[in-house]
Amino acid sequence: MPRTDVNEFKQLINGSTRILALCGAGLSAASGLPTFRGAGGLWRNHEPTSLATPEAFAIDPGLVWLFYAWRRHMALKAKPNKAHYALAELAKKKEHFLCLSQNVDGLSPRASHPTRSLRLLHGNLFDLKCFNQCGYIEPNVLRDPLCPALAPAAEDYPPDQTMPLLDPTIPTPKIKLSDLPQCPNCKEEGKASPLRPGVVWFGENLPDGMLEEVDDWVEEGKIDVMLVIGTAAAVYPAAGYTQMAKARGAVVAVFNPDVSARAGLGGNDFFFQGDSAYFLPKVLEDIIGEVNVPE
CATH class of the missing domain: 3.30.1600.10 (SIR2/SIRT2 'Small Domain')
Structure with missing residues (x-):
């Protein structure tokens, strides 16, 4: 069974350098989408x-x-929720953070997520x-x-x-x-x-060069942590990134209200069952401080 202790995970990510995130529709669920x-x-x-x-x-x-x-x-x-802002702040604090989003809703850019660390896969x-x-x-x-x-x-x-x-x-x-x-x-x-x-519609390729760019980032070295947020990562190429990160030494942390999303996680990984808008600001608070959502 994967670990569920918030403080244990905070210690891990606080000392991490290369962090990869994969986001799905569940990231925007708290925004009402x-x-x-x-x-x-x-x-x-x-x-x-x-x-x-x-x-x-x-x-x-x-x-x-x-x-x-x-x-x-x-x-x-809709408005970006605390999870969008938490990831945007993490990108500003951690130079070697890359966020892969399967979402097309534009909420991550509206949360001022730096473009250098955000890839809109779809x-x-x-x-x-x-x-x-x-x-x-x-x-x-x-x-x-x-x-x-x-x-x-x-x-x-x-x-x-x-x-x-x-x-x-x-x-x-x-x-x-x-x-x-x-x-x-x-x-x-x-x-x-x-x-x-x-x-990107079904049957179409991802934007030119994006897969190669992400693969190059993965191959650069050890990955400390992989965040899987609001997605079952069931559709390729996104589905392969968790395996790629694990092969590079990553501890995987899944944030998802659906308990079935912990499938495939090992005893060294983490699973946080619930809304990412609650858990992400909590586990990242030592790095990013308090998350404030603009009115």
Whole structure:
């Protein structure tokens, strides 16, 4: 069984130099964002993974964009929680800290996590890029709604009312391709190409050079601690990083409310069952001090 003593872990990480973190959707759970992998992880009776493919976008770009426009709206309403700020502060205190995030919600950058130590493995909801891969990218587009056709995804309703877009009994608005955001480069060349979310869909490669960059960091030397936060690390390439870190001598510490996430941990590792927004500030407090979340 892995260890669970907070003070024991604090002693370990206080003296650690090279620290690797892998973050998943559970990191943002305390910010109110759904993980989709738990109970009821559906969007209008669609498995979200069925919408996260180039093929789905090619078939019905309006439906896919409504899903991502709603996620953009939810992410913009959310605020980084104490776990985001704790990791950002750790990055400022520990020069040899690298954080790999599978999240696309933009909350880690909004917590002022230094870009030098943050790798967004699956891209960013707020980046736009050409679906036809002409190379056009528009970073960090925060307007909401993104365009008039996607306004139904940016509406707010009282907690006791269901947003029409989320009610599977109400048909989704039919959106013409020409009413979606368009690539300006392709338009100049007389071609029509919609813009798409700047995220990594199933079946796509991670951003150019990112895997090699992370592998190079791992190979530089011994890793003291690996933090696995809010993820089961079930999807490759992220799933392989825990094994890579262990091969480099790392003690693995998992932060997850799901007890099944401790599977594969040994007696030298740690498991903290609960919300990372509670545990991370606690185990890092000797390094980063008190975490203050801006109002």
